[in-house]
Amino acid sequence: MRYSIMLQIVTGMTIILLGAAGLFAWLQNRTPAVKPIGAPSASIAIGSQV
């Protein structure tokens, strides 16, 4: 019983962790709303790859 409750908790945590990985990738790859003039090359690269 306790182990099955724990299994459910770990499943829930895994979903949160996967969500966080998705959020990480999304934040990295989203297009900046306004491309700042003279922004560092990294952010240009972000915009150009999406």
Add this chain to the structure above:
Amino acid sequence: MKRLLMHSPITVAALWILVYLLITLFPLMVLLLYPPPAQGFWIDFSVALGFIGLSMMVLQFVLTARVNRIESSYGIDILLQFHRYTSLVAFVMVLAHPIILFIGQPETLQLLNFPQAPWRARLAVLGTLAFLTMVMTTIWRKPLQIPYEPWRASHTILAVLAVGLGFGHAIGVGNYLGLFWKVVLWSGMILFALWLILYVRLIKPWLMMKKPYVVEEILPQRGDVWILALRPLGHEGFTFHPGQFAWLTLNITPFSMREHPFSMSSSGDHADRIEFGIKEIGDFTKRIKDYQPGTRAYLDGPYGVFTIDRYWDSAGFVLIAGGVGITPIYSILLTAAERQDDRPFLLIYAAPTWEEITYREAIEDLKKLLHLTVVYVLRQAQDDWQGDTGYVDRELLAKYIPLHRGSRHYFVCAAPVMMDAVEKALFELEVPVTNVHMEHFNLA
């Protein structure tokens, strides 16, 4: 209100889970500060999985380092089960990381060509292999017939290798760990894990060396059990909450890390004599009877949450023991008698035969000092036996446990099959899950 909340197991669990998630995700989210160029959603997703897997691996070192504060919330068996489940999750994440990469950028498959692959890829392959070996030898330890101690030693070595090689791979790739301060942050985490290993393997044994014990006597008990009595040598020993256990090292240095967990069976309030009831089952336990008084011993403890001391407000207790599982429960009863505890205790005690009931006479004596009802359940009984026979199942429990189920706390310690059956039966009989406490003797 605050006190109530802090004592609720659900609140405590929620807090620990939150802490776990924050510690796992913080180092990942930090990588988003001054990030390198994006590589497309799926590649970055796979990279995130790799980093999450790595921080989960680091946290495993904390989970298994016998940190008292964590352990005291749940107990070692729950912690180890959590360790097993989360290790599997970490393993799947670590595996998913290259698989997604291979699907997204098939040319990266070349990295598997070990002789020609760059070092960073070789480190990844070796790290994953170490992790794989660790998972396989743990899941199939018994079918593979790996004895416990070599398994434990190799488990530590493989864990250090997996984390070290995984981290080496991340630095080698240098994409997200391209900035010096990020490397410092992640190195700090990895070093912390290594420090924990050093602490467990070197510092702790050194501290134990300074507090030795000697064997005072070894006495036979019913049911192939030996009572091992220890006396502290040159220090005060320790008191404990009855039901707790300690890791015992006998006749060898604690640095050898060949220690075995045993519940104390004596009164928790007597630091000057600590007793264990040890059943003969394997290499170590079969040799107990051969040791002589005066033999050196070392203890690491007390540990565990299987104790009635945590439930001061409970109206009484239901104690369910099977075989040698009586040891922590006997300590609970003995200490309660000494403390003149006047609450009702119900002991349901399963044993193979009447002759094999460990501590039988002592338990009968305790009936005079405590409000104690004992129900013996024998597997094989003689014809004139009037008590219960068979297994501790739902019908038997329903016959004896109080109608107001939640008014008691239930402590179960027995062989794994019996523990599972009793746990299920108690659940079906509507005993609140939070009132059931179990001590698993079989950790691996």
